[in-house]
Amino acid sequence: MQNGLRGPRPLHIAPVYVLRIGSVLCFLQSVTQRYINTAEILQHLCDLRSMASSKPVSIVLVEDDQGLAELIVERLEQEGFAVVHRVDGREACELILQTRPDLVVLDIMLPGMDGFEVCRRIRPAYAGPVLILTARNEDLDQILGLELGADDFVVKPVKPRVLLARIRALLRRAQAASERAEASRIAVGGLVVDAGRREASAAHGAIALTTIEFDLLWYLAQRAGQTVSRQDLYQQIFHYDYDGIDRSIDVYISRLRQKLGDDPASPHYIKTVRGVGYLLAGGLA
Numbered sequence: 001m002q003n004g005l006r007g008p009r010p011l012h013i014a015p016v017y018v019l020r021i022g023s024v025l026c027f028l029q030s031v032t033q034r035y036i037n038t039a040e041i042l043q044h045l046c047d048l049r050s051m052a053s054s055k056p057v058s059i060v061l062v063e064d065d066q067g068l069a070e071l072i073v074e075r076l077e078q079e080g081f082a083v084v085h086r087v088d089g090r091e092a093c094e095l096i097l098q099t100r101p102d103l104v105v106l107d108i109m110l111p112g113m114d115g116f117e118v119c120r121r122i123r124p125a126y127a128g129p130v131l132i133l134t135a136r137n138e139d140l141d142q143i144l145g146l147e148l149g150a151d152d153f154v155v156k157p158v159k160p161r162v163l164l165a166r167i168r169a170l171l172r173r174a175q176a177a178s179e180r181a182e183a184s185r186i187a188v189g190g191l192v193v194d195a196g197r198r199e200a201s202a203a204h205g206a207i208a209l210t211t212i213e214f215d216l217l218w219y220l221a222q223r224a225g226q227t228v229s230r231q232d233l234y235q236q237i238f239h240y241d242y243d244g245i246d247r248s249i250d251v252y253i254s255r256l257r258q259k260l261g262d263d264p265a266s267p268h269y270i271k272t273v274r275g276v277g278y279l280l281a282g283g284l285a
Contacts (some may be wrong), residue, residue: 056082057171058101062092062118063133064110068158072105075160076167089113103171105163108141108148109134118146123149124208127198129170135156146251149210168237174211186221186255187279191260192267193221202269207259212237216252220270220280229277253278 005249014125037194059076064087084101087093089110096104097116104122108115112253119130124229133144142153144203151170154163190203198214200207209217219236233249234242242249256262260269271279 056080058082059103060101061085061094061105063107089118093118093121097125104130119148120148127210129174129211151234187219188224193218202260204261224280227273227276227279
């Protein structure tokens with residue numbers, strides 16, 4: 001010791017303070033962990049609520065074969081679809097127009113009203129996909145169904161996996177169309193096509209279009225004044241190649257012309273380019 005001064009005294013922390021600091025740290029760690037766990041739980045609950053609130057895809061099945069109907073309903077419900085089954089065509093027609101399901105699976109041979117008539121009656125007000133079940137693999141049935149507004153066919157005996165694949169394909173097409181990024185309006189002559197609202201109108205007023213009809217018209221409107229080949233239309237609308245024989249596109253073009261008020265002999269809007277495809281003119285030279 002020099003000059004009567006003492007050096008700095010060493011720092012001593014009483015054991016009780018060490019214990020208290022340790023307790024505080026443990027407490028903070030516990031609170032932090034509890035907060036993290038609570039946040040995770042809340043997030044999980046939000047996810048569950050979101051899943052619970054999401055509306056399942058609704059399907060109306062119209063089939064008078066009870067055994068087949070039970071098989072289809074069971075398979076579709078296993079896949080998460082909400083299915084309502086009807087046997088009578090007239091009752092089914094009323095149900096579809098009242099509830100507007102996401103998709104309709106429709107048999108042709110039905111009591112009360114056959115599937116063709118059901119399709120014809122619902123089409124002016126119902127734009128969702130319609131898949132027809134038929135026991136006869138004949139072109140005439142398919143052409144008639146397409147002309148009346150059907151979107152696809154499955155021939156009996158029905159294979160559940162094939163039916164499910166067709167349903168999902170139609171729903172994907174409808175979903176992709178509804179989520180189209182190009183939500184804009186295109187005016188071609190007196191024709192207006194609105195992709196955002198999925199509506200079309202001409203000089204005579206609004207035009208009721210099915211899902212495929214609108215997709216076809218919108219695709220042509222985007223390329224107004226240009227010739228679009230059948231191959232291009234088949235790939236864009238049906239997602240498969242044109243085989244040189246299939247006339248589905250021709251059927252849809254014919255239906256579009258009727259709804260647009262086009263004269264088939266001298267169409268104002270949709271013109272045929274022989275050997276190539278179609279062109280949306282709308283008064284263009």
